Amino acid sequence: MARQTLDPAAPAQAEQNGARAGAATAPRAPRGKTGWGWTRAVVAFPALLLALLGSVVLAETFSSVYIQPIVTAQVLLNATGLFAFPRTWPLTDETILLTLRLPSVMGAVLVGAALGVAGALLQGLLRNPLADPFLLGTSSGAALGASAAFLLPAVFATSLLGFSLLAGSAFLGALLAAALVYMLATRHGRTPVVSLLLAGVAVSALLSAIQTLIIIFNDRQGFLIRVLYLWVAGGIRVGTWEQVWVVGALVALGLLGALLVAPSLDVFALGEEMAAHLGLAVERRKVAVVALAALLVAAAVSISGLVGFVGLVVPHVFRILLGPRHRLLIPASALGGAIFVTLADLLARTIVAPAVLPLGALTALVGGPFFLALLRSAGRRYQW
Amino acid sequence: MSETALEFAAVSFAYRRALALDDVSFRVTPGAMVGLLGPNGAGKSTILKLAAGTLRPSAGRVCLLADEASRLPRREAARRVAMVPQEFTVQFPYSVRQIVEMGRTPRLRLLGTLRSEDHAAVESALATTEIAHLAGRAFQELSGGERQRALLALALAQEGEILLLDEPTAHLDIRWQIETLELLRRLNAERGLTILAALHDLNLAARYFSRLILLNKRVVADGPPSRALERELLASVYGAAVTVGVLGGEEHLSILPPGHTWQGAPSSLDGKSSAPVVHVLAGGGTGALLMRALADAGIPFSAGPLNIGDSDYALAERLAVACIVEPPYAPVSDAGLAAAGEAMRAAGAVLLCPIPLGAGNVALLDLARSAAQSGARVILLEPEAGSMPDREALLARVAARDYSGRGPALYRALLEAGAEIAAMPTQTLDLLTGVRDGLT
Numbered sequence: 001m002a003r004q005t006l007d008p009a010a011p012a013q014a015e016q017n018g019a020r021a022g023a024a025t026a027p028r029a030p031r032g033k034t035g036w037g038w039t040r041a042v043v044a045f046p047a048l049l050l051a052l053l054g055s056v057v058l059a060e061t062f063s064s065v066y067i068q069p070i071v072t073a074q075v076l077l078n079a080t081g082l083f084a085f086p087r088t089w090p091l092t093d094e095t096i097l098l099t100l101r102l103p104s105v106m107g108a109v110l111v112g113a114a115l116g117v118a119g120a121l122l123q124g125l126l127r128n129p130l131a132d133p134f135l136l137g138t139s140s141g142a143a144l145g146a147s148a149a150f151l152l153p154a155v156f157a158t159s160l161l162g163f164s165l166l167a168g169s170a171f172l173g174a175l176l177a178a179a180l181v182y183m184l185a186t187r188h189g190r191t192p193v194v195s196l197l198l199a200g201v202a203v204s205a206l207l208s209a210i211q212t213l214i215i216i217f218n219d220r221q222g223f224l225i226r227v228l229y230l231w232v233a234g235g236i237r238v239g240t241w242e243q244v245w246v247v248g249a250l251v252a253l254g255l256l257g258a259l260l261v262a263p264s265l266d267v268f269a270l271g272e273e274m275a276a277h278l279g280l281a282v283e284r285r286k287v288a289v290v291a292l293a294a295l296l297v298a299a300a301v302s303i304s305g306l307v308g309f310v311g312l313v314v315p316h317v318f319r320i321l322l323g324p325r326h327r328l329l330i331p332a333s334a335l336g337g338a339i340f341v342t343l344a345d346l347l348a349r350t351i352v353a354p355a356v357l358p359l360g361a362l363t364a365l366v367g368g369p370f371f372l373a374l375l376r377s378a379g380r381r382y383q384w
Numbered sequence: 385m386s387e388t389a390l391e392f393a394a395v396s397f398a399y400r401r402a403l404a405l406d407d408v409s410f411r412v413t414p415g416a417m418v419g420l421l422g423p424n425g426a427g428k429s430t431i432l433k434l435a436a437g438t439l440r441p442s443a444g445r446v447c448l449l450a451d452e453a454s455r456l457p458r459r460e461a462a463r464r465v466a467m468v469p470q471e472f473t474v475q476f477p478y479s480v481r482q483i484v485e486m487g488r489t490p491r492l493r494l495l496g497t498l499r500s501e502d503h504a505a506v507e508s509a510l511a512t513t514e515i516a517h518l519a520g521r522a523f524q525e526l527s528g529g530e531r532q533r534a535l536l537a538l539a540l541a542q543e544g545e546i547l548l549l550d551e552p553t554a555h556l557d558i559r560w561q562i563e564t565l566e567l568l569r570r571l572n573a574e575r576g577l578t579i580l581a582a583l584h585d586l587n588l589a590a591r592y593f594s595r596l597i598l599l600n601k602r603v604v605a606d607g608p609p610s611r612a613l614e615r616e617l618l619a620s621v622y623g624a625a626v627t628v629g630v631l632g633g634e635e636h637l638s639i640l641p642p643g644h645t646w647q648g649a650p651s652s653l654d655g656k657s658s659a660p661v662v663h664v665l666a667g668g669g670t671g672a673l674l675m676r677a678l679a680d681a682g683i684p685f686s687a688g689p690l691n692i693g694d695s696d697y698a699l700a701e702r703l704a705v706a707c708i709v710e711p712p713y714a715p716v717s718d719a720g721l722a723a724a725g726e727a728m729r730a731a732g733a734v735l736l737c738p739i740p741l742g743a744g745n746v747a748l749l750d751l752a753r754s755a756a757q758s759g760a761r762v763i764l765l766e767p768e769a770g771s772m773p774d775r776e777a778l779l780a781r782v783a784a785r786d787y788s789g790r791g792p793a794l795y796r797a798l799l800e801a802g803a804e805i806a807a808m809p810t811q812t813l814d815l816l817t818g819v820r821d822g823l824t
Binding site for chain 1: 436438457458459460461462463465466467469472473474475476477478479482483486487489490492494495496542
């Protein structure tokens with residue numbers, strides 16, 4: 001098909017629209033003018049990166065022993081190997097910061113990034129504003145996995161790379177639940193998103209019921225309920241750098257995959273049929289998106305329990321700020337989720353120190369009002 | 385380019401067990417413009433999906449530029465065929481430009497960044513569909529017609545050789561319908577784009593498509609409009625309802641030139657033609673309720689002159705026995721006036737709806753007056769003037785919608801010539817029933 005324009009007025013129109021700057025230039029496709037999202041992105045991403053860095057420094061600074069923020073920043077920058085500030089602080093500070101605190105803070109960063117991206121993936125795939133990373137049975141799968149671990153005698157003794165048996169079985173539980181949901185929702189090689197949602201709800205209910213039975217028929221019932229409750233309420237549980245590397249690798253993998261499927265998610269917004277007409281192998285993309293989301297959620301769950309609200313809200317916030325395109329939305333949700341969870345975890349550890357509040361409660365408590373305010377100020381412009 | 389753009393060879397398709405297509409064969413040459421007609425469930429959409437390769441035939445072969453459609457990788461198929469769906473919702477606030485950019489999906493590389501040729505294709509598609517000024521707007525905020533344009537732009541940005549459209553004029557008002565079809569014809573003529581469109585409006589199909597395929601799970605007829613729209617064929621495929629507004633022979637190439645009287649088909653099922661007993665002067669929606677009421681009551685009527693695109697025009701075309709047509713936004717032509725005078729005389733009764741009066745149409749009132757003076761019944765419909773309107777209330781309302789300066793005087797003259805006043809369409813019917821009784 002020939003690509004020249006039919007209408008003699010068309011080039012003039014295109015010029016009017018786009019290359020406003022150079023009046024002398026021939027009418028050509030205006031680059032960069034592909035929606036206001038990109039211009040904002042140029043500002044937003046450096047700002048988000050700085051904010052994340054700032055959050056990490058803050059989270060490192062405030063804990064049981066106070067260390068000056070400037071020291072924290074210098075130690076952290078030295079640790080990257082790119083800087084070499086002369087040491088003006090006691091060596092113990094460095095040990096506290098890098099060995100004791102940093103793994104936990106990095107855990108918060110990873111959990112936030114994973115949940116933010118998983119939320120963006122599932123909201124995009126399901127075309128549903130209420131989609132949440134824990135939607136596809138992953139939360140109850142993880143909880144059931146955690147409960148099942150208690151049935152094993154060596155639950156607190158065994159560990160691998162710093163992961164407890166609890167963490168491992170929660171990870172597996174989340175993945176298996178998502179796989180089960182996907183299988184149940186698939187018929188004749190097709191997986192309608194409505195079936196996916198319904199299967200998710202049904203499987204969640206089923207797994208929760210099994211979990212309840214496990215708890216009820218366990219002779220250490222009271223203890224189990226308390227431990228599980230705390231686990232479900234969420235909190236960053238990272239003790240070693242190995243854990244950070246393992247979870248970090250999984251999250252990096254998930255994030256990379258998410259960036260690759262991002263353009264497909266935009267096309268999915270037009271509906272699956274249209275996506276097929278635009279050349280996407282729809283079912284294969286769907287499996288990929290669900291698998292990526294499940295991987296990210298499982299990775300997060302293994303070190304944090306169930307931290308709600310992040311994956312639901314963060315993608316909405318950035319859709320308001322940057323527009324709906326997933327190529328921007330996904331990295332922004334990763335950074336935003338990381339900032340959010342890092343700060344929430346900081347609050348959880350410090351508000352009533354030395355006691356620690358459940359992280360899941362904090363994310364909802366802090367994020368809720370903020371999100372509502374944003375939603376109200378965006379008004380009718382935001383048709384999600 | 386191969387000799388055949390699209391070929392269906394003995395294609396059958398069944399959804400679960402329900403047979404949707406039975407042994408369908410046809411060929412479309414490159415650059416052809418083909419319309420698919422048929423009642424709901426006749427398999428029009430199924431044919432489009434088979435052509436796009438998103439459905440696989442249960443039997444037979446669908447070939448897309450020499451390759452079997454369902455065997456092509458999705459991406460390759462999407463480079464050859466673009467589809468404009470009938471219904472469309474977008475879940476997120478994407479801008480029109482972002483939506484149109486998605487048309488480039490089958491041509492993008494791994495990360496989906498647009499290159500300069502992609503931007504050029506998007507600009508060209510926006511310009512061709514004349515929506516460049518809407519590019520920054522959110523797709524969700526567009527009107528129905530604008531959405532249709534954006535979808536067309538999306539499909540054009542895809543740059544396939546074949547364009548499939550599923551009822552491109554459904555949900556559009558008559559002006560958008562015509563503009564959309566004009567655009568398609570232009571694309572077909574100037575770019576050699578092969579077009580296959582499912583259509584529901586037989587009139588428009590006949591006017592814009594040189595080849596029509598009439599379907600009812602099988603191919604019932606395939607050829608130029610005069611052949612595909614044979615009245616018996618249509619009646620057998622659609623059932624009786626279709627005889628409204630469709631004629632046999634060549635004349636149904638309708639939307640006739642200005643001033644022509646359009647002899648519609650009988651609205652009664654037995655096919656017996658009945659002469660109009662009342663002529664309706666309407667416009668701008670003022671006659672909608674009345675014409676429906678007349679049709680419900682089985683009173684044959686003529687209407688016009690009406691401008692193409694007028695909301696009363698679309699209705700009159702369906703309901704009236706005859707309709708006098710003027711081009712969009714044009715004043716009443718001499719030919720139109722003559723035809724209207726003739727129609728009033730023939731009907732013996734005139735219904736004047738509360739149309740806004742201007743220099744372009746006030747002459748119709750003169751005609752109505754002379755009809756009244758020569759013994760025709762004239763009824764003035766005036767719903768705004770209270771439930772039992774008197775002369776003064778009527779004239780006050782007339783003055784309010786008169787831009788010609790002659791309205792009130794002409795209405796007064798009409799009343800003096802014996803015109804009656806009706807406040808509601810039902811009252812009109814009561815008055816008219818007498819007319820019909822008098823005739824039979």
